[in-house]
Amino acid sequence: MQKKLIKVNPSDNVAVALVNLKAGEVISFENQDIKVISDVKAKHKIALETFENEGEIFMYGVLVGKASSKIEKGGVLTTENVKHQSAKVSQKTGTIGWTAPNVDKWKDKTFMGYHREDGQVGTANVWLFFPLVFCENKNIEKLRDVFEKELLTVKSNSHQMLLRSLVKGEEDTDNAEKEVTKVFENIDVKFITHPGGCGGIRQDSESLARLLAGYVKNPNVAGATVLSLGCQNLQMDIFNTALDAISPDNKKPVLMYEQQQMGTVDEMLTAIIKNSYEAIKKANEIERKPAPLSKLKVGLECGGSDGFSGISANPSLGYTSDMLVALGGTAILSEFPELCGVEQELVNRCVEEEKANKFLNLMQAFEKSVVDAGSGFDMNPSPGNIKDGLITDAMKSAGAAKKGGTSPVVDVLDYGEYITKPGLNLLCTPGNDVESTTGMVGSGANIVLFTTGLGTPTGNPITPVIKVSSNSDLANRMSDIIDIDTGDVIKGEKTIAEMAETILEYIIDVASGKTTSKAGLLNQDDFIPWKRGVSL
Numbered sequence: 001m002q003k004k005l006i007k008v009n010p011s012d013n014v015a016v017a018l019v020n021l022k023a024g025e026v027i028s029f030e031n032q033d034i035k036v037i038s039d040v041k042a043k044h045k046i047a048l049e050t051f052e053n054e055g056e057i058f059m060y061g062v063l064v065g066k067a068s069s070k071i072e073k074g075g076v077l078t079t080e081n082v083k084h085q086s087a088k089v090s091q092k093t094g095t096i097g098w099t100a101p102n103v104d105k106w107k108d109k110t111f112m113g114y115h116r117e118d119g120q121v122g123t124a125n126v127w128l129f130f131p132l133v134f135c136e137n138k139n140i141e142k143l144r145d146v147f148e149k150e151l152l153t154v155k156s157n158s159h160q161m162l163l164r165s166l167v168k169g170e171e172d173t174d175n176a177e178k179e180v181t182k183v184f185e186n187i188d189v190k191f192i193t194h195p196g197g198c199g200g201i202r203q204d205s206e207s208l209a210r211l212l213a214g215y216v217k218n219p220n221v222a223g224a225t226v227l228s229l230g231c232q233n234l235q236m237d238i239f240n241t242a243l244d245a246i247s248p249d250n251k252k253p254v255l256m257y258e259q260q261q262m263g264t265v266d267e268m269l270t271a272i273i274k275n276s277y278e279a280i281k282k283a284n285e286i287e288r289k290p291a292p293l294s295k296l297k298v299g300l301e302c303g304g305s306d307g308f309s310g311i312s313a314n315p316s317l318g319y320t321s322d323m324l325v326a327l328g329g330t331a332i333l334s335e336f337p338e339l340c341g342v343e344q345e346l347v348n349r350c351v352e353e354e355k356a357n358k359f360l361n362l363m364q365a366f367e368k369s370v371v372d373a374g375s376g377f378d379m380n381p382s383p384g385n386i387k388d389g390l391i392t393d394a395m396k397s398a399g400a401a402k403k404g405g406t407s408p409v410v411d412v413l414d415y416g417e418y419i420t421k422p423g424l425n426l427l428c429t430p431g432n433d434v435e436s437t438t439g440m441v442g443s444g445a446n447i448v449l450f451t452t453g454l455g456t457p458t459g460n461p462i463t464p465v466i467k468v469s470s471n472s473d474l475a476n477r478m479s480d481i482i483d484i485d486t487g488d489v490i491k492g493e494k495t496i497a498e499m500a501e502t503i504l505e506y507i508i509d510v511a512s513g514k515t516t517s518k519a520g521l522l523n524q525d526d527f528i529p530w531k532r533g534v535s536l
Contacts, residue, residue, distance in 0.1 A: 003492060005029050005046065008311055009061035014045045014077060016307060016389070018490060021046070037075040043307025043389040043453075045077040056085070060310065060398035062341055063087045065391070079391050084377075086341035086394040092356040096348045098407055100326040101319065101497070106504070107327065112288040112512035113219075113295060113446075117251040120219035121295035123446045123511040126188050126462045127280045128224045130212060132239055133197030133232035136259065140227060142269060143276075144191040151183045159269055166277050184284040187222060190461040192527045198232035201533035205233035206242070208529050210416030213242040214442035216254060217418060219297075220462045222283035223253035225276045230260030246418045253279050288513060294328030296511060297419060299440030299448040299463070300403040301334070303433035306453025306470055307389025310399020312489040312499075313451035313470040318405035319500035320449065320507075321424065325407040330422045332445055333404035334429040334436045336366050340377045341394030342401040346426065350409045358412045362428045369532070384454050403451065415530055419444040433458050434528040437465065447507055450519075457481045459524030464510045464517045468503065481518050 004027050005015040015029065021040040026033050029048075040046055051057065051067035057077070058064065066085040071077065114122035129147075131140050142159070150163040167183055192215070196208045216224050228236050236256055243250060255275055262268040300317055302309060321331040333339075339346060343363060350356035367377055377393050390396040410423035416439070419425055429439040433456060437448055441463045448463055450456075453470035455478040469475040472487030484506055488494035494502075509515040 005034070006311060007048070008059060011061050012059050013048050013051075014057060014059050015048055016311060017042050017044050017046055035074045037072050040076045041389075045307075045389060045391075045395075047071045047073055047075045047077065049073050057082060059395055060342075060402075062345070062394070062398050064341060064395040064398055077391060079386060082391055084392040084394060086397075087344060089343040089347060089360065091360070092347045092350065092353050093344065094348050096345065096406075096408075098349075100407070101322050103323050103326045106293060106323065109293055109508065110290040111293065111296070111508045112514075113291040114222070114286055115289055115291065116219050118247065118249065120444070121291040121446070122219035122221070123296075123464055123513075124188065124220040124462060125186055125283065125286055126190050126221050127276070127283055128190050128192065128215060128221050128462060129276070130192035130215070130224065130226060131194070131197070132209075132212070132226060132228045132234045132236065134193070134195045135198070135229040135232065136227040137193040139259070139265065139269065140191050140193050142265075143225075143272065146269075146273065147189050147191075147276075151189060159273060162270065163273055163277060166274065184280065186287055187280055187284040189280060190525060192461055192525075194527060194529055196529055196531060197234040200233070200531065202233060204531055204533045206238060207416050207532065209234055209239045209242040210246070211439070211442040211529050212239060213246055214416065214418050214444065215462060216243055216250075216252060217247045218441060218444055218462060219295075219446050221252065222286060223279055224255070225272060225279075226254060226256045227272075228256065228258040230258045253283075255279060292328070293324065293508070294422065295446075296324060296507065297330040297332065297444050297446050298324055298507070299332045299334070299437065299445035301433065301437050301440065301448055301450040301465075302338070302400050302403060302452065303450065303458060304452040304454035304456040305385055305390060305396060305400065308470040308490055309390075309451055309453045310396075310402055311470075312486040313453070313468045314399055314402035315496050316486045316489065316499040316503060317403040317449050317451060317468065319496050320405075320503045321403065322405035322407050323500060323504055325405070325423050328422055330419055330444075331404065331407070331424045332419065332427050332440050332443060333401070333424065334427040334440055335400060335431045336363055336428050337370070337377050337393070337431040338397045338400040339363070339426075340367075340397045342398055346401070346404075346409060349407075349424075350412070355409060355412045359409075359426055362412070362414060366428065403449075413443060415439050415532075417443060430530055432528070432530075434526045435530045438527050439530060447511055449503065449507070451486075452482075455481060457519065457522055457524050458526050459517075459519030459522065461525035461527055465519040465524070466503075466506065466510060466517050467519060481522070483518050 051071040429436040475485035
């Protein structure tokens, strides 16, 4: 029989409704009877005791809010009777031990990946086109039109004809549109545009340079074609310095073009097409080979969260994260506004005090910048979050943090810094889905696990994004975007550990190219850099 309530942590004084509850019904729960005061929708929280005004509310074992008015036992928590509140953290107070999950059955498993000279292994093989400044977005779009039509569906124009002749090795004057088979089996060609690189503070251009350098460094990228205008803030030497900083021995081909030095657009595009085609053809020679699971670097993301995310999908990711770490792999937990309220646990999980202090400093600086802008972390829950039971930022954060499992935090990175240590890494990003995913991929993620309770099609141009639903209703309703359904956890039909094994098997299939994620099938190539400064 379907349970009606669940208490996530023994110290919690609220429970989550697993089904819709009717006013007046009496539920026998943990050796007491709870009379439901008013109708409660599934995913929302119900009081297990009477809260007086300013009474503290605990969920996931942490402070997630305060009562803003009296809440009777059996009453539903809403934005009208609860306000955001989280515990204040100033330093590391201890060290939290870790019992790693048993991963003996996974130790000899491999995935089929693309091995790079720096020792990283890609789950994809991508030639990437991107601009250093938004002024070149139009030329990137022209190149996308040329390459995608020629390598997938052909529709001729002058540049299309050029690439067609290069592919066929002969002159071709057939202008008819027709379907063709994929020209290259082992390489994908992807294109990024963005609104940055000039017009803002210099720090934003430098941050963008580090991010783009991270995309070149990412093991899923075989090489890149980079377009520059010439006069922008993000100069080519700034990008090259950023690339040299994270990849001083870079062996990947990076073709760079500056429009103001090359004459007409036609002259520049002609050179780019010829040179890039030859580089792409060479990159196609790279083939998949077996790699240990320790070569996986998995970004952990959530978006469109609901009241079930923190008790099904996110803990399942957390257990998967722990399994990967136990196997020598890497997990990345980001979205710092959604770690508000669980800082003490994360600080105490840091293996070094220096990392703990860096985490607190980044959190405090981030929150101050939000307050200075006239807002606060308490404004983080979206209307969709609130509608589905996530009524305070701390409540949302405590559930979101479950994606990071229980393993030690080996490193703390600011936005644009690249992963260097296997294990669980904390990466400072906004809670914005695409900005966060963009940042994790720029830090080296070669797979992203993305939980959602409400549904989102978000993807990434170079890294497969696997969507994990918190509930079966969503998985059935939006089956075109969901890869894995953790609704069986809510229904009591699977344990968190069993679901994590399902997720890890799916990761291996996607990483090996056996399965394409739904975001990949939709060509959902989202890329939004985090702009921290103002425009000038």
